Amino acid sequence: MSQISLIVNGSQQTLDVDPDTPLLWVLRDQLGLTGTKYSCGLGQCGCCTVHIEGEAKRSCTIPVSSVVDKVIVTIEGLSPDGSHPLQQAWVSEQVAQCGYCQPGQIMTAAALLSRTPNPNDEQINQAMAGMLCRCGTYQRIKRAIRRVIAEGGL
Amino acid sequence: MEISRRDFLKVSFVAGSGLVIAVYLGGCKELPTQENTPTATALLKSTPIPTRTELPEGTPTPEPPTWFTPNVFVTIGSAGLITITAHRSEMGQGVRTALPMILADELGADWNSVRVEQALGDPAYGSQETGGSHSIQNFYSIMRSAGAVGRQVLISAAAQTWGVDTRDCFTEKSMVIHRPSGQKLPFSALITLASTLPVPASRVISLKDPADFRIIGTSLGRVDNPEIITGKAVYGMDVRLPGMLYSAVAHCPVIRGKVTSYDDSATRQVPGVREVVQIDNGIAVVAEHAYQALRGKALLQVSWDSGANTRLNSTELEQALLERAKIATPPADELVQYYTMPYFAHATMEPMNCTANVSSDGCEVWVPTQNPQVVRSNIKGLLRIGPDKIKVYVPLIGGGFGRRLESGPAGLSPTVDYVSEAVQISQAIGAPVHLIWTRQDDFEHDMYQPLSVTRVRARLDDISTLSAQRFDVSSSIPVGYWRSVTNPPEAFARESFMDEYAVMTKADPVVLRHNYLNGRARDVVDMAADMASWGSPTPTGVGRGIAYHATWGATHVAQVAEVMVNETEIRVLHVFCAVDCGLVINPDMVIAQMESGIVFGLTAALKEHIHIESGIVTPYSFAGYPLLRFDEMPQVEVQIVKSTERPTGVGEMGNPPIAPAVANAVFAITGQRLRRLPLRLT
Numbered sequence: 001m002s003q004i005s006l007i008v009n010g011s012q013q014t015l016d017v018d019p020d021t022p023l024l025w026v027l028r029d030q031l032g033l034t035g036t037k038y039s040c041g042l043g044q045c046g047c048c049t050v051h052i053e054g055e056a057k058r059s060c061t062i063p064v065s066s067v068v069d070k071v072i073v074t075i076e077g078l079s080p081d082g083s084h085p086l087q088q089a090w091v092s093e094q095v096a097q098c099g100y101c102q103p104g105q106i107m108t109a110a111a112l113l114s115r116t117p118n119p120n121d122e123q124i125n126q127a128m129a130g131m132l133c134r135c136g137t138y139q140r141i142k143r144a145i146r147r148v149i150a151e152g153g154l
Numbered sequence: 155m156e157i158s159r160r161d162f163l164k165v166s167f168v169a170g171s172g173l174v175i176a177v178y179l180g181g182c183k184e185l186p187t188q189e190n191t192p193t194a195t196a197l198l199k200s201t202p203i204p205t206r207t208e209l210p211e212g213t214p215t216p217e218p219p220t221w222f223t224p225n226v227f228v229t230i231g232s233a234g235l236i237t238i239t240a241h242r243s244e245m246g247q248g249v250r251t252a253l254p255m256i257l258a259d260e261l262g263a264d265w266n267s268v269r270v271e272q273a274l275g276d277p278a279y280g281s282q283e284t285g286g287s288h289s290i291q292n293f294y295s296i297m298r299s300a301g302a303v304g305r306q307v308l309i310s311a312a313a314q315t316w317g318v319d320t321r322d323c324f325t326e327k328s329m330v331i332h333r334p335s336g337q338k339l340p341f342s343a344l345i346t347l348a349s350t351l352p353v354p355a356s357r358v359i360s361l362k363d364p365a366d367f368r369i370i371g372t373s374l375g376r377v378d379n380p381e382i383i384t385g386k387a388v389y390g391m392d393v394r395l396p397g398m399l400y401s402a403v404a405h406c407p408v409i410r411g412k413v414t415s416y417d418d419s420a421t422r423q424v425p426g427v428r429e430v431v432q433i434d435n436g437i438a439v440v441a442e443h444a445y446q447a448l449r450g451k452a453l454l455q456v457s458w459d460s461g462a463n464t465r466l467n468s469t470e471l472e473q474a475l476l477e478r479a480k481i482a483t484p485p486a487d488e489l490v491q492y493y494t495m496p497y498f499a500h501a502t503m504e505p506m507n508c509t510a511n512v513s514s515d516g517c518e519v520w521v522p523t524q525n526p527q528v529v530r531s532n533i534k535g536l537l538r539i540g541p542d543k544i545k546v547y548v549p550l551i552g553g554g555f556g557r558r559l560e561s562g563p564a565g566l567s568p569t570v571d572y573v574s575e576a577v578q579i580s581q582a583i584g585a586p587v588h589l590i591w592t593r594q595d596d597f598e599h600d601m602y603q604p605l606s607v608t609r610v611r612a613r614l615d616d617i618s619t620l621s622a623q624r625f626d627v628s629s630s631i632p633v634g635y636w637r638s639v640t641n642p643p644e645a646f647a648r649e650s651f652m653d654e655y656a657v658m659t660k661a662d663p664v665v666l667r668h669n670y671l672n673g674r675a676r677d678v679v680d681m682a683a684d685m686a687s688w689g690s691p692t693p694t695g696v697g698r699g700i701a702y703h704a705t706w707g708a709t710h711v712a713q714v715a716e717v718m719v720n721e722t723e724i725r726v727l728h729v730f731c732a733v734d735c736g737l738v739i740n741p742d743m744v745i746a747q748m749e750s751g752i753v754f755g756l757t758a759a760l761k762e763h764i765h766i767e768s769g770i771v772t773p774y775s776f777a778g779y780p781l782l783r784f785d786e787m788p789q790v791e792v793q794i795v796k797s798t799e800r801p802t803g804v805g806e807m808g809n810p811p812i813a814p815a816v817a818n819a820v821f822a823i824t825g826q827r828l829r830r831l832p833l834r835l836t
Contacts, residue, residue: 137750
């Protein structure tokens with residue numbers, strides 16, 4: 001165990017944690033940020049996606065020691081009240097079914113649009129292809145992303 | 155008036171007349187104002203949800219009452235908030251929105267003042283077994299009656315207040331309105347009087363004219379969406395209790411193997427690991443945090459008694475099954491064909507989990523389950539305690555597809571594997587435990603869609619002689635319900651066969667179905683064909699296939715798939731789907747379920763299968779068990795038949811037709827008839 005300092009959703013946290021612990025479990029169990037989901041633990045599904053320095057990353061395979069003092073944003077920190085354009089578009093298009101993968105989908109789409117404000121279909125496919133959804137909401141995810149772009153982006 | 159919780163609602167089946175509801179007026183009780191009550195999901199994070207039906211005996215009933223609770227499904231507060239109880243499990247199908255919509259419409263509620271609360275597992279609600287796409291079909295009338303009872307009592311209260319005839323009053327937007335004078339009273343102003351009035355008997359409840367529906371038939375958004383998109387929604391995995399420990403269980407990799415011995419010395423070196431305990435299904439590691447439990451589990455040295463199941467091999471089982479189904483010399487005037495579906499996994503995005511707290515007071519569990527009453531029976535059998543000492547809370551479910559409906563082998567007392575494990579661990583250590591299955595546990599210890607071969611035959615001169623017989627295997631491989639259950643093999647076999655028959659008899663597949671089917675079935679076939687411009691030219695390398703199926707004979711669905719083949723790669727470009735589910739509660743949710751069923755069925759048609767060798771399930775991650783991906787998603791268009799027939803379900807119905815529609819399209823392009831899923835071109 002060691003003292004590790006993290007910047008999560010704008011606040012500095014110091015935790016006593018095994019440095020090998022994946023960031024996912026630190027967020028969920030020690031910081032109470034359960035919006036970031038565990039599903040595969042192998043970086044294969046994307047449910048655990050968060051932003052690290054603005055990039056979409058899979059928190060289940062990132063040791064917490066590697067993100068010390070980096071800017072981490074989770075779904076809870078994307079907006080204070082669900083007002084991020086993608087969150088709003090997710091409601092407008094009624095994307096979610098079971099909803100378990102959706103925080104990761106939203107975080108991935110948010111990273112895409114902040115880097116590439118007007119992506120073409122190929123760029124959207126590339127960014128989202130590794131994000132699994134067993135309920136099959138892909139068509140609506142694409143529509144929600146397209147809606148944000150059409151309404152002026154982030 | 156003291157009424158037990160069972161008396162709030164009595165549902166009885168009366169031969170010939172369907173479901174009859176008898177609803178009793180509950181005494182109103184002083185409770186915190188609803189607006190100050192934390193939301194159910196907030197409470198799930200810390201303490202059990204108190205429900206109005208669980209007040210201790212003898213709780214005084216002060217005047218004036220602040221709640222009016224006509225039945226277990228609805229409570230109207232003095233501040234105007236209407237709490238509707240969802241008693242079926244939400245796993246993405248939208249039931250927590252759709253059932254309350256029905257009740258709210260009959261009541262005349264303002265949807266904006268409706269809050270949905272999740273019920274505990276309790277027979278007082280009738281069946282809570284959320285499967286078979288039955289929720290709307292079985293509870294449409296009950297939800298309407300439950301709302302209508304509330305409406306009639308509120309109207310009586312208003313009519314009495316004004317000294318007018320009840321027949322001149324109606325409800326709208328949470329108000330009773332006197333039609334002749336236009337005067338209005340909000341529900342909230344009527345609860346004191348309403349709670350003293352008699353409740354009308356079920357047979358005299360008048361239901362709304364469907365022409366007056368205001369909520370039913372509209373595409374209202376799902377009630378859980380605001381919490382889902384902000385990460386605040388509470389799934390089983392997110393349940394947190396004071397003093398809770400985390401646990402992971404090492405299971406035998408061979409199906410139903412048992413522990414012989416184990417060495418936990420390395421596990422116990424992991425900081426945070428508190429306990430290692432043996433339970434029926436394996437070795438449980440208990441720790442302060444989840445990752446410590448997972449690490450501790452990985453470091454366990456366990457010797458297993460794999461038993462006789464090391465002989466299990468799914469390829470051999472499939473070959474033997476095909477042999478069994480084969481007719482050695484089929485009659486010359488018949489077409490006979492065989493269609494194979496392998497084992498499939500559920501692969502819910504949220505792995506199995508359960509949070510249990512066993513104490514001297516009894517047992518509480520928080521579990522994403524499709525069947526909370528079976529969970530109760532499971533715990534009752536396990537701990538031998540009375541049902542009054544068991545509480546089952548149902549958080550949101552991160553995908554069910556039937557896996558969370560499972561209750562162990564038929565004929566035995568129900569056992570829900572992950573629930574039994576969590577309860578045993580909590581009992582052993584005397585603390586609340588949050589059990590997490592890993593993705594590998596989830597794949598290796600699923601209850602799979604069974605392997606099946608379906609034989610279909612028909613005389614070549616008469617399609618109406620078509621008959622199908624499904625063969626499956628009796629083995630130790632655990633099988634269970636998988637979205638649409640027996641409908642996918644049935645549809646894949648019959649609808650592929652229809653296509654083969656059309657080819658052999660030089661008939662158009664749509665025309666053949668049009669002539670073979672009638673009524674609503676024929677109408678959806680025609681609708682899907684129209685949507686797809688069936689018969690119009692397609693680009694080179696692109697073909698169309700059609701299939702029709704009525705899952706459980708309830709909801710009619712026809713789909714046309716437009717498919718492109720590039721060498722051996724099958725790519726589905728477009729799916730046109732026509733659906734007739736009777737009266738529609740929420741059109742957008744019907745569309746969403748069609749999209750969902752299509753994607754689920756496409757994964758089975760093109761990607762997934764479970765392979766078992768030496769009793770071990772080989773794909774144990776998404777790398778070996780691929781799901782349809784974002785970039786493989788076809789464009790899906792859905793049209794709903796306008797209907798006033800009784801409403802039927804949609805959760806499973808989009809799935810069965812898609813695999814045969816795709817297989818038939820593949821044949822149209824390549825001339826290759828693929829009779830096994832997943833479809834593989836050579």
